[in-house]
Amino acid sequence: MSKTGNSRSATDSLFFRFSFFDFYYVIFFIIYYIMKIKNGTRYELNGWTYLSIRGNPSERGYAHGYMIAKELNDIFKMLDFNYYEDYGYSREIFSEIVGTIWGPIIQANYPELYEEIEGIKKGANAGGCKISMDDIIMWNCYVSVDSLFSVVPTICKNYPVLQEKYGHLFNEDSGSGTGHGEGGSSYRANGGDDHCTGFMAVGSYTKDGKIICGHNTFDNFMTGQHFKYILDINPSKGARILMQTAPGNISSETDFYVTSNGIMCTETTIGGFNKFELKDPIACRIRTAMQYGKTLDEIKDFLVTNNSGDYANAWLVGDTKNNIIMRVELGLKYVNVEKKKDGCFIGFNGVYDPRIRNLECSNVGHFDIRRHQGARHVRLTQLMEQHKGKIDIKIAEEIMADHYDIYLNKINPSSRTCCSHYELDDRAFMSDPGRPKPFQPRGALDGKVCDTTLCKKMGFRARWGSSCGTPFNKTEFCKNNIIWADQEPYLYDRPNEPWTEFTIYKGKMNNDKNITKKKKKREMQMKKTKKSKLNM
Numbered sequence: 001m002s003k004t005g006n007s008r009s010a011t012d013s014l015f016f017r018f019s020f021f022d023f024y025y026v027i028f029f030i031i032y033y034i035m036k037i038k039n040g041t042r043y044e045l046n047g048w049t050y051l052s053i054r055g056n057p058s059e060r061g062y063a064h065g066y067m068i069a070k071e072l073n074d075i076f077k078m079l080d081f082n083y084y085e086d087y088g089y090s091r092e093i094f095s096e097i098v099g100t101i102w103g104p105i106i107q108a109n110y111p112e113l114y115e116e117i118e119g120i121k122k123g124a125n126a127g128g129c130k131i132s133m134d135d136i137i138m139w140n141c142y143v144s145v146d147s148l149f150s151v152v153p154t155i156c157k158n159y160p161v162l163q164e165k166y167g168h169l170f171n172e173d174s175g176s177g178t179g180h181g182e183g184g185s186s187y188r189a190n191g192g193d194d195h196c197t198g199f200m201a202v203g204s205y206t207k208d209g210k211i212i213c214g215h216n217t218f219d220n221f222m223t224g225q226h227f228k229y230i231l232d233i234n235p236s237k238g239a240r241i242l243m244q245t246a247p248g249n250i251s252s253e254t255d256f257y258v259t260s261n262g263i264m265c266t267e268t269t270i271g272g273f274n275k276f277e278l279k280d281p282i283a284c285r286i287r288t289a290m291q292y293g294k295t296l297d298e299i300k301d302f303l304v305t306n307n308s309g310d311y312a313n314a315w316l317v318g319d320t321k322n323n324i325i326m327r328v329e330l331g332l333k334y335v336n337v338e339k340k341k342d343g344c345f346i347g348f349n350g351v352y353d354p355r356i357r358n359l360e361c362s363n364v365g366h367f368d369i370r371r372h373q374g375a376r377h378v379r380l381t382q383l384m385e386q387h388k389g390k391i392d393i394k395i396a397e398e399i400m401a402d403h404y405d406i407y408l409n410k411i412n413p414s415s416r417t418c419c420s421h422y423e424l425d426d427r428a429f430m431s432d433p434g435r436p437k438p439f440q441p442r443g444a445l446d447g448k449v450c451d452t453t454l455c456k457k458m459g460f461r462a463r464w465g466s467s468c469g470t471p472f473n474k475t476e477f478c479k480n481n482i483i484w485a486d487q488e489p490y491l492y493d494r495p496n497e498p499w500t501e502f503t504i505y506k507g508k509m510n511n512d513k514n515i516t517k518k519k520k521k522r523e524m525q526m527k528k529t530k531k532s533k534l535n536m
């Protein structure tokens with residue numbers, strides 16, 4: 001594919017605007033990159049891997065697992081390194097504890113999703129990735145692991161096997177959760193992790209008066225770089241879902257969704273959140289909300305019911321059927337719900353509700369413009385007002401790629417900008433040891449935007465690498481930042497890629513031929529039976 005265009009849809013890329021070379025690449029693409037299996041298809045485009053799965057939970061899970069087995073192997077190699085490096089405990093311990101605690105809860109409360117996860121495991125095993133159920137449950141709860149581990153010393157007492165094996169490893173000095181700090185390295189640090197920039201607008205803020213949203217994921221590159229998958233889930237029950245995710249996940253985790261109920265949904269995390277109570281993991285609550293939530297209230301209820309406080313977020317949800325947007329600041333004890341027919345919500349890892357901010361968080365940067373929360377709080381407010389009445393998909397893309405640093409009053413891609421670049425930031429104004437370090441390989445890894453028109457055809461636009469297109473070269477980066485060189489074997493390059501439109505898959509899958517053949521055979525058989533009955 002030509003990478004020179006800044007804006008090209010998947011359909012455009014494949015079928016229109018041909019040059020000779022485009023044609024050559026299309027043929028190459030079709031022959032080498034479209035994988036079709038029973039209930040699943042996969043292809044690569046502009047840095048993304050697109051997967052479509054369908055059927056009952058086992059069928060779609062198996063197709064999913066089989067198609068991503070190789071990448072899942074790579075992810076577990078990275079996790080082995082990452083967990084040991086960050087915690088000093090082996091990754092297997094995390095798998096066993098998370099699987100033992102959350103496995104039975106998922107099986108009891110979300111049997112459909114448990115069956116899908118089981119299908120992913122079986123498919124991955126068949127494709128050559130020898131992961132266990134504990135492993136895949138842990139990976140699905142990855143964003144919640146820190147929250148859970150903050151109370152492991154207390155919880156382990158209820159699980160004799162875990163207590164005997166691992167009870168001695170954790171000190172019982174924390175009765176309530178203390179998820180890991182911004183930049184994330186320790187569940188004992190400064191409260192919940194900070195990820196992402198986002199907004200959702202409607203009414204007088206947007207060009208057509210309808211809903212528009214934008215989001216970019218910022219994360220440590222080593223883990224965040226695996227979220228380059230667009231997954232189309234066509235389940236036998238409930239709504240169809242198109243989302244960004246990583247291989248083997250039943251939920252998005254970076255949280256960018258559109259559903260066939262006309263819903264678009266995203267979030268940014270609540271930084272510094274430190275409460276936890278063992279109930280259901282967020283992966284299951286949000287996935288159920290997307291699959292079965294038809295209204296904003298239903299979606300809110302799915303998020304709130306059995307809330308563990310894990311991966312606490314400010315959720316932004318748009319109902320395109322009624323042109324209403326909703327923000328759910330989801331603390332543990334406190335939940336703040338607001339809806340607008342005219343207005344906007346911005347997401348910057350802060351929380352407006354003073355109860356959540358003061359009683360359930362620590363070390364927040366809500367009013368500190370030296371920090372990324374406060375700086376984007378201001379910048380996103382400015383951008384919403386600057387573009388009021390004009391926000392369309394193009395402007396949404398520009399907002400996600402914004403590099404204006406309001407603390408230094410200049411263009412300065414850094415930890416404080418909407419398009420986050422910790423990897424370029426010397427962190428001169430921060431010295432808190434719980435915070436990301438200078439030039440940490442961390443920042444925005446993508447950009448996604450959606451408007452009502454795209455949502456109604458179940459699509460969104462996405463850019464892999466970063467919202468602004470700045471490439472990342474791991475060799476060059478590690479050469480210039482020797483302090484991070486240990487990560488080089490686990491880092492990937494991210495070249496400049498164009499914004500690309502993705503929608504749900506409308507083509508055939510491998511078993512469609514068999515279905516047609518079987519159907520024809522059945523019809524022939526019925527005709528024969530009818531004929532023979534008439535002849536009798």
Ligand SMILES: [Zn+2]
Nearest residue numbers: 413419466468
């Ligand atoms: Zn940027």
